Amino acid sequence: MAWKAPPNFGSLTFRRVEIVADLIGLVDLSAFSPDEMTELAAILPSHGFVPVDDPKDVAEQPDPQPALEPVEPGALAAPDPEATAPAEEEAGFDPNAKTVADVEAMNRNELFAFLKAHGVLRQPPIKNDELRAAAREVFASSAG
DSSP states (O other), X not given: OEEXXXXXXXXXXXXXXEEOOOTTSEEOOTTSOHHHHHHHHXXXXXXXXXXXXXXXXXXXXXXXXXXXXXXXXXXXOOOOTTTTOOHHHHTTOOGGGOOGGGXXXXXXXXXXXXXXXXXXXXXXXXXXXXXXHHHHHHHHHHHO
């Protein structure tokens, strides 16, 4: 008897033997003794395995996850930067009400929002220390 593995099954180790599924999700347990097969038959259902009488039945079943349709290059639009504003802006984060002392307490999203509000654009990859330095420069340039 064969067993159908659950979706996204990686592997299972039983008595130092790694059990892996084939391409259609079937697990072959013929290498185990009859006693071990009985023990596995009691264990496998609790891991999401389903017994299969005829492996050909599984091969003929449609894939439960349909294949994704191909997408033409350039068909996906870039996200609108205004539509993907950081959560701090939506929650009432006011970058204009910040002081130089607030810079050290700002998180990454707040630093990006603060810099953007002051016309300073920075793009990842960038370290938080570099963002804080740029924010301090905003204060220095406005004071002088």
